[in-house]
Amino acid sequence: MPASKEEKLRWLEAEAEDCKLCRLNEGRGNVVFGVGPANAKIMLLAEAPGRMEDKTGVPFAGAAGKFLNKLLLEAGLKREETYITNVVMSRPPNNRKPLPDEIGFCRPFLKGKISIIKPELVVSLGATASEELLGRRVVLGSEHGTLQDCEYAGVKFKLFVSYHPAAALYGGQTRLKLQEDFKKLGKLAEKI
Numbered sequence: 001m002p003a004s005k006e007e008k009l010r011w012l013e014a015e016a017e018d019c020k021l022c023r024l025n026e027g028r029g030n031v032v033f034g035v036g037p038a039n040a041k042i043m044l045l046a047e048a049p050g051r052m053e054d055k056t057g058v059p060f061a062g063a064a065g066k067f068l069n070k071l072l073l074e075a076g077l078k079r080e081e082t083y084i085t086n087v088v089m090s091r092p093p094n095n096r097k098p099l100p101d102e103i104g105f106c107r108p109f110l111k112g113k114i115s116i117i118k119p120e121l122v123v124s125l126g127a128t129a130s131e132e133l134l135g136r137r138v139v140l141g142s143e144h145g146t147l148q149d150c151e152y153a154g155v156k157f158k159l160f161v162s163y164h165p166a167a168a169l170y171g172g173q174t175r176l177k178l179q180e181d182f183k184k185l186g187k188l189a190e191k192i
């Protein structure tokens with residue numbers, strides 16, 4: 001009998017558990033693999049684990065996670081029905097942006113997750129996630145809230161580009177834009 005999506009995801013997670021492929025393993029607490037059902041239709045992809053994520057091993061476990069939960073709720077989406085992960089799975093020191101070689105070392109894991117889950121819709125939260133999936137530079141100011149065709153790891157899906165919730169924690173325009181994006185996302189998700 002062929003392996004199920006759950007099994008394949010578990011095997012990949014076991015492979016990632018003690019990964020030392022790049023320098024980010026040196027200061028990390030936990031590898032933050034990802035969380036959610038293996039058959040999720042919607043995947044949320046952000047940049048990298050932060051302090052709380054590193055501590056708990058769960059993506060979006062801190063303040064940005066609380067805001068993400070609020071956004072999902074307002075969009076009529078259930079967090080537990082989505083698969084949530086990051087471009088790199090180990091926390092960069094002082095929350096700096098992951099470097100291109102670190103993203104490269106972690107890429108096979110992201111490709112693995114996408115090729116197993118085969119999401120219909122991916123929401124990229126921030127420029128790093130959007131650029132990784134689209135393979136080009138992304139200016140969030142002009143592309144947030146857009147739905148694009150995307151192919152990554154041989155899987156075709158719709159990509160919805162938005163900001164990272166952490167960028168909106170202190171109010172201001174980004175918060176309003178994120179809220180507007182998620183309202184739009186809720187309507188789009190009704191169709192899948």
Ligand code: SF4
Nearest residue numbers: 019022025090105106
């Ligand atoms: S960021 Fe990815 S490639 Fe680098 S050590 Fe962590 S799990 Fe391995």
